[in-house]
Amino acid sequence: MRRLLVAGNWKMHGNSASVKALLAGLANLTWQQQADIAVFPPALFIIEAVQSLKDTPIIIGAQDCAIEPQETALTGEIAASQLVDVGCQLVLIGHSERRLLLGDTNSILIKKFKAAQSQKLKPVLCIGETQQERENNQTFAVLTSQLNSIIDVLGIEVLSNAVIAYEPVWAIGTGLTATPEQAQEVHSFIRAHIAKQNDSIAQKIQILYGGSVKANNAEALFAMPDIDGGLIGGASLDADEFGAIYRIAGN
Numbered sequence: 001m002r003r004l005l006v007a008g009n010w011k012m013h014g015n016s017a018s019v020k021a022l023l024a025g026l027a028n029l030t031w032q033q034q035a036d037i038a039v040f041p042p043a044l045f046i047i048e049a050v051q052s053l054k055d056t057p058i059i060i061g062a063q064d065c066a067i068e069p070q071e072t073a074l075t076g077e078i079a080a081s082q083l084v085d086v087g088c089q090l091v092l093i094g095h096s097e098r099r100l101l102l103g104d105t106n107s108i109l110i111k112k113f114k115a116a117q118s119q120k121l122k123p124v125l126c127i128g129e130t131q132q133e134r135e136n137n138q139t140f141a142v143l144t145s146q147l148n149s150i151i152d153v154l155g156i157e158v159l160s161n162a163v164i165a166y167e168p169v170w171a172i173g174t175g176l177t178a179t180p181e182q183a184q185e186v187h188s189f190i191r192a193h194i195a196k197q198n199d200s201i202a203q204k205i206q207i208l209y210g211g212s213v214k215a216n217n218a219e220a221l222f223a224m225p226d227i228d229g230g231l232i233g234g235a236s237l238d239a240d241e242f243g244a245i246y247r248i249a250g251n
C-alpha cells in the first residue's frame with residue numbers, strides 16, 4: 001500500500017508576516033499516521049520553515065534547484081547541496097510554470113533531476129498537458145515524452161527515489177479540476193508506462209495529482225486507486241484548508 005503525500009507548493013507567495021502566520025498554523029495541525037505532509041516555500045523562507053516546523057512531521061522542499069549540484073559560480077541559483085544543507089528533503093522539478101514561463105526545457109530538467117538525486121534530494125517530477133494538447137488528443141503523447149526525457153537518459157531506476165506529480169496545466173490555478181475519473185485515467189497510464197520497464201518501481205512510486213485541489217474535492221480524488229495524494233497550490237496557503245486536505249488523506 002502506498003502512503004499518501006499532501007504537498008503544498010506556495011509558489012511565489014508570502015511575505016514575512018504571512019509566512020509567520022502560515023507556519024504557526026501548520027505547526028498546530030494534528031498529525032496523521034497514514035499520510036505524509038510537505039511544504040515547498042519560496043527559497044527565501046525555507047530556513048524559517050525548517051526552524052518553525054522542526055518539531056512536526058512536515059517535510060520541507062524547494063521549488064527548484066540549479067543544474068549544478070554543488071556550490072559554484074552560478075549567480076541567482078541555489079544548488080541541491082545547499083538545499084540539503086539547510087534541511088530540504090524534496091525538490092520540485094519541471095513545474096509547468098517553470099517549463100512554460102521560465103525556460104525549463106527537458107534537457108535542463110534532466111540536469112536538475114540528476115543534480116538533486118546526486119545530493120540525496122528527492123525530486124518531485126511535475127508533468128502535465130496544456131488545454132490545447134488535451135483538446136488535440138495529445139495528452140498521453142505529451143506525458144510520455146516528458147517522462148521518457150528523464151527515463152531514457154537517466155534510466156528507469158532513478159524513479160525508485162522520486163515522486164511524480166501529474167498537473168494538467170488547464171487545471172492549475174483556474175478552479176477547473178480534473179474529475180477524479182479523468183485524473184485516475186492519466187495516473188494509471190503513467191503507472192502502466194513505468195511498469196513496462198519496471199513493475200516494482202511502478203507499484204511503489206507515489207503519483208500526486210495537482211490542479212485546484214481543495215478540501216471539497218480531495219476526498220473523491222484521493223479515493224482513486226492510482227492517486228497517491230496531491231500537490232496543492234492556492235489551498236496550501238491557508239493552514240486550515242491545507243490541514244483539512246491532509247486529514248482527508250490520513251483517513
Ligand SMILES: O=C(CO)COP(=O)(O)O
Pocket residue numbers: 009095167171172173174175210211212213231232233234235
Ligand atoms: O500548480 C499547482 C501546484 O504545484 C496547483 O496549483 P493550484 O492548486 O493553485 O491549482
